[in-house]
Amino acid sequence: MNYIELQLRLSPDYTDILTAELGELGYESFIETDEGLNAYITEPDFNVEALMELVAKYANQTAIAYEVSSLEKRNWNAEWERDYEPIEVANQxxxxxxxxxxxxxxxxxxVINPKMSFGTGHHETTAMMLEQQLNLDFMGKAVLDVGSGTGILAILAAKMGAERVLAFDIEEWAVENARENADLNECPQVEVFQGTIADVDPASRYDIILANINRNVLLAEIPTYVTLLNANGYLIVSGFYEHDASDIQQKAVESGLTSVRGMANNEWTSLLFTNTNEYPFAAMSLLFM
Incomplete structure (x- = not known):
């Protein structure tokens, strides 16, 4: 069966939103690109009217351009295996x-078999999140992974000694993939569910929260993350550009967190916060490494 490739050029702030919307329309897989997003759907399921309605829905919020093309049937697994190379983070x-x-x-x-979800570590934001994790002590900790994708961050947390890791994603295929990857890595302490931060028990508490998503979601949800964070806990975020770092930092500080460390790579940024002023490397102004 042939597939339709939809190439979207749009602001990165809307990538997750459009991914969710297209998933509702039957699109099966997604690839983030430098210009936006590529989405794939079988030809019989492609509906151009539904696509045009979706683009019109967001036309007043962001500029969206798109191209549609038909892809001949290919051995996608073979092509993926040919192009997928291991990555190394901080020599660890x-x-x-x-x-x-x-x-x-x-x-x-x-071990990550990504299938249709993101988070193989090849993107700068994922690699920085992994490196930020290496700076923290996960032994015996409770961890929350927001928008888990392949489950890569949750799996590293488990391998670093976390006692309990709760991960979630809005996409069913991502949840299935994260569960498969947790099994591949023999990480039974990783629990994955489909949903949003609103579905997390508000009475639960975590020592470390990981959120590799986008600027708009972070700005809306950071106050909620803080309510779920234990005293002396840590929040690691990424998924946004350097020029958005100040907004993210301001929201975190207003919510009661202290900036600890910032990382930047190819214009993408990751920030580490804590909810105590006792962290030995904490500073009022962000330290970029």
Whole structure:
């Protein structure tokens, strides 16, 4: 069966929103690009009127351009295996697919078969999140992974000693993939559900919260993350550009957090916060590394 490729050029702030909307229309897989988003759907399920209605829905909020093309049937698994290369983070983490051999030189061996979801570590934001995690003590901790995708962040948390990891995503296929990857990595302490931050028990508390999503979601949800954070807990965020870092930092500080460390790579940013002023490297102005 042939597939339709939809190439969307739009603001990165709307990538997650359009991914969710297109998923409701039957699109099966998504790839983030430098210009926006590529989405794929089988030809019989493609509806051009539904697509035009969706674009019109957001036309007043952001500029959206799109192109549609038909793809001949291919061996997608073979092409993915050909292009997927392991990545290494801070000489400690190696992220690989199940068809790659392990490498004993790395402390943490993370196996990710991404299928249709994101988070293989190849994107700058995911790699920075992994590196930020290496700076924290996860032993015996409770962790929340917001918008978990492949589950890569939750899996590293478990491998670093977390006692309990709750992860969630709005996409059913992402949840299934994260569960499969947790099993591949023998991480039974990782629990994954489909939903949003509103579905997390407000009475629950976490020592570390991980959120690799986008600027708009972070600005809306950081106050909620803080209510779920234990005293002396940490929040790591990414998924936004450097020029948005000040807005994210301001929201976090207004919510009671202290800036600890910032990282930047290819215009993308990751920030680490804590809800105590006792962190030895804390500073009123963000420290970029």
């Amino acid at each position: 983490v190696r992220v690989r697919a199940s068809f790659h051999p392990s490498d004993a030189r790395f402390r943490y061996d993370v």
